[in-house]
Amino acid sequence: KRNNGKKIYERLKMTTTRAAANAKIQKALQRAKNINEALGDAATAYLADIDSIKSKLTSAVFGKETATIDATAATGNWGARCSHNGGGTGLTISSSLALAITCLCSEKAGSVDNCGVGSGSQWADSTNAAGQKVTALWPALQNKCNTYARPKQLNPNTIYAAIAGVMARMGKGNTHGAPTKTNVIGETSDSSCDGSTGKLCLDYETALGSAAGGIKWINDLQEAATLINNATATAIEAKRLQQLMDLERQRAEDAYTEALHTEHQAQTTTTVKIENKALNQQQAQKDCDKHHASQENCAKAQCDYDANAADGKKCKPKAEAETTAAGTGDGETKCGSQKCFKKQNEDSNSMTPLFKTTMCVRHEMCETRIKVMRIPNTLEFCRHFRCIHKTGV
Template sequence: MWLTWLDAAQKLAQDPLPNNIKDSAALKLSPEGAAHVRPMIKAVAAKAHHLRAALTELNPEARKLTADAAIKTLKEAAYGKDNKKASDVTATDALGGNVATDNRQDTCTAKSGKTAANSVLATLACLCLKPFGGTPAGVCTEKAEGSATWSSASAAQSNQDVRNIASSCPSLKNAQNKAELLRQAIAVLPTLITTDAANGYLGSFKATNCNGAQGNGMCVQLDNYPADTKAGLAKLPWLTALTTLSSQLIQRAAYNTAQAELDKHLAAEKSQLEHLLVEPIKIATTEKTLGADGSASESPQNQKECDKNHNNKDNCTKNGCDYDENAKDGKKCKPKPGKENTATGTGEGAAGTAKASSGCAGHKNQPDCEKDKTGDKQNCAWRKGKDNEPDKDTEKCRNGSFLVNQQLALSMAAVFVSLVAF
């Protein structure tokens, strides 16, 4: 929590103060109000910190993952290029090069280079496309079987055949929880691999190899798969990429769910915090409106009553106002003097007590100012003004509540750092 407090303290040291702190009700509290809410503010701050700390930190790679990056990874795994789609992918894109002069058996063995390992479509081409002059059928859907143009060592697959395979795959555009569906598909794939003594085979395998011949297999060969299944699966880099992406998507989905729940709880804590800060001000304002003697001399309503009687001395005095026949501003009927009218929140220490505010303002020199104490507690301070105080650049005797409230604002700012700044 120390770093959060440090960040808050640095914000309080700024001049001018950040708006969310400068405008805070914390800086308008009286010393009594600040003392009243400080333990509650600390409790809210501790709870906010606890809630935030409970959110499991997201893996850095998952945190960096964007929707665009995820789509590019999916496209590259599926089509061999991250800027392709089912309608414009080519056989060269899918296999990583032109395989017209390569043996189908070599192309359909998972290894680096122009092979079935390059993309999902390249793998499916080995599983689905009938060879030139061959008769195997029914391995994939009829649409995905192709036009039998792939001739080992003499002709590559046609672009249209590869596109037909891509377009025959089901659409999951409107599916819910795509990350989980991807994870499930990845988990199922190893269960589709068959083996002999030496190798593994994804697809339809009968004997010898995956050259597409009727008696052999339309498949992808994974060399030495029985000896090391993990290394065998790693020969399909598109599978590795999708496994990583699936994990990151699931982490991010879980994080987003937890984040939404956290935001809801923190919003409630923030609302409670704002209520705690405002309530003492409401109470102080009510007390001032009534006046220390129970009169309404400082009430805005009383000001209105006085304003009605600038031309009637009798009515002016009957309404508890003072009448000045020679008032320079023409406003002859005014509320009785003697207290700062802080009910509107404009005087120094607007939410402080009338006694503390008027008392400090009445001291015209530093020694008298610093002698103003209640027991050991300093009521006033000889200083320049801060934000929200009049005559900022003038040193004079000011209400000490602002200094107290700076400490309270530190608690408040720390809470806001937890509530907002992450």
């Protein structure tokens, strides 16, 4: 049953069937509880990974876990701020991808617009004392980047591909005949980077040295990629756990449905037996009533004869009488009118009058059941009530 879309389960009677179903349901419930705990752990781990991914990506771009460039950490001239150590304090080209892009796209002198952001792209000395030049250039660079097609989805593959693209540029723009630095991105003629037109580059030689920890924003991106993989695996596991949860729910429902079917089947069988007994009694009464005048015929009809019956009904059914009654004469006429049938391969001449009459009574009872219970005269039904079935009758 359903109430406002929710299933309502009828309480079963206290039987062995219910006990067996309860045992199955309790086992399914315990498994479901364990699965639910695992689902909760998976959800917690997934959300933690998502938060960490956001933090790592933000840190990679801005050097901190705030989605904007900190002006106070990006002050000073190009030469100091865009050097390998940022002049000793604040953001560096290794800690912040946003600063690295800003440095690579803005000359400290000259009129070359390297990244197509307009005439304001120059980072002249003394124009960034409070970090105002960097905080003005970065949004302009973002807007320029947004004019190009980007990956529709950020996944580990796109992150690793971007990192590989950056690393592939190391040293490509260094035209120094005998370069002293190979880990330089951008243009230089003598392996040095100072922000001038011919030396607009980023020096990662120190960051990628054996004693250093690498380029921090690349490390952050790699960690973010790992976390994305973890979150994806956790999501897949959560989906599997949910499927197991659905399976346990179905097992519990199946156990209940099976028990309910068994209970209803038992009730139906009991009802049929009661009706069968009542019909047998009615038929026995009907047949015995025909022989009040003859003790002999009453006995032949398998009834009890009470010669002193006060109500005058001397021929009465035996207690708990079954469907055995005799018809008038040899039963041929009644048998024909009730469409009584002999079993297959049995010789009709070998059937005694009593057997023929009994079969007629049974058929009459079968027909009564069909009418009262509105059940088709099927082979299965006839067999259930020990009736003889014939197609088309």
